[in-house]
Amino acid sequence: MIILVASLILFLVGLYAIITKRNMIKVAVGFSLMEYSVNFLFAIVGFRPGALPPILQAVEAGKVYSDPLPQALVLTAIVIGLGVTAFMLSLILRLYNRIGSFDLEEIQRLKG
Numbered sequence: 001m002i003i004l005v006a007s008l009i010l011f012l013v014g015l016y017a018i019i020t021k022r023n024m025i026k027v028a029v030g031f032s033l034m035e036y037s038v039n040f041l042f043a044i045v046g047f048r049p050g051a052l053p054p055i056l057q058a059v060e061a062g063k064v065y066s067d068p069l070p071q072a073l074v075l076t077a078i079v080i081g082l083g084v085t086a087f088m089l090s091l092i093l094r095l096y097n098r099i100g101s102f103d104l105e106e107i108q109r110l111k112g
Contacts, residue, residue, distance in 0.1 A: 003044050010037035024092045024102045031088065035081045039074045046070030 010033055017030025051066040059065075096102060099110065 007037045007041040007044065010040065022104050024104060028088050028092060032085055039077050042070045042074045
């Protein structure tokens with residue numbers, strides 16, 4: 001139960017960073033924290049204490065096996081998240097080179 005609460009706290013810290021911070025780098029870090037907390041939650045869902053890995057040739061009756069599907073989904077989500085984070089940081093750097101600031105309020109003020 002405490003692991004689920006840790007995942008929720010990590011998600012809320014990321015959400016706080018997205019909502020309250022004005023620096024685009026801090027917003028990107030908050031987005032990454034939220035992503036990692038969801039990946040952490042999915043990995044926890046597939047974990048069973050004392051479970052055997054599902055790599056055996058024959059299934060033995062009465063044994064508990066861990067579910068490999070959430071772990072495979074987390075691996076896929078990590079790769080997709082890495083691509084999204086790289087794209088987000090490249091956009092932030094392009095904006096910085098053009099405008100000269102990471103401040104979101106200054107960028108919104110330039111609209112026109």
